[in-house]
Amino acid sequence: MVAFVNKNIITAPILQWSVGLCALVTLYLAFCFGSASIYAVATEKNIERWVKHPQDVTPNVINETKQTILEAIDYHSSHPHYYNLLGKTLEWEAYLSTTEDQIGILQQAKKAYLKSASLRQNWPDTWADLLSVETQLQGENINLYFDNANQYGPFIPTVNSKIAQVGLENWQQFTPQRRSIIIEHIARALTHPKSQGEMYRYLQSSGLLKFACAAIIYNPRGYDGKVNLCKKVLK
Incomplete structure (x- = not known):
């Protein structure tokens, strides 16, 4: 007589084990992503403070922030925004570094941005x-990055400000079409x-306000005439 084995007796422990494993994996991923998010938010807040109070930025603060965002990347290595934050942190590091070190640090920042992209x-x-x-860096891909930024973010304030400032500071490098x-x-x-407050302060401090308005x-x-500030500046 062949003994009948109830399949439910065999599959039940396997099912319980699978459910338990999935739960553990879910908890682990939640822990990793949550930790990464905490580190990233801390990095963002630091960068925002640096923009408002650049005189308070020190190499030690930058190094601590760099380690913070690297922790975020360790926990979640496929998140594009974290690499972008790393690039920004490295740009600040380059800003405070000696001339000899700046190029190497800027190249690291570029590498982080490319990973994000x-x-x-x-x-x-x-x-x-x-x-x-x-x-x-006076690199070969200036026009490519310009065109991509303009294509994907023509009406995003942060992109408008960045293209405007980079464009004005490197005016002679661009063709008449790109200048337009x-x-x-x-x-x-x-x-x-x-963006208008930041842009106005930049133009005023750089002595480019009248040039930009003209x-x-x-x-x-031609433009739609909404830049009332420029009409006042040029009176």
């Missing part, structure tokens, strides 16, 4: 950051509530 190709802020680094695009980004940056008002492509 490879994971999220249509994110315009990363292309704008790459444009900024590439102009400092730069002027459009200046105009958008001066009219959007999230370009906006008299550019042959």
Whole structure:
């Protein structure tokens, strides 16, 4: 007589083990992603403070922040934004470094931005950051990064400001067609509530306010006349 074995007796422990394993994996991933997010938020807050109070930035603070974002990447190595934050941190490190070290650190920043772009190709802020680094490195991909930033983020305030500033600081490097695009980004940056204050302060401190406003008002492509500030500046 052949003994009948109830399959449920065999499969029940296997099912319980599988469910338990899935639960453990889920908890582990939640822990990793949660930890990464905490480190990334801390990095973002530091960078925001640096922008507002650049005089308070020190090499030690930058190094601590760099280690923080590297921890985030260790926990979640496929998150594109974390590499973008690493690139920004490295840019600040380059800013405070000696001339001899700047190029190497900027190349590291570029590498971080490229990693971010490879994971999220249509994110315009990363292309704008790459444009900024590439102009400092005098690299071969300035036009590529310019075009990508403009294509993916023509109406994003942070992108408008970055293209405007990089464009003005490297005006002679760009073709007349791209200069016209730069002027459009200046105009958008001066009219959007999230960017107009920063853009105005930059133009005023750099002595480029009248030049930028004249370009906006008299550019042959024409504008919609919403940049009222420029009308006052040029009176």
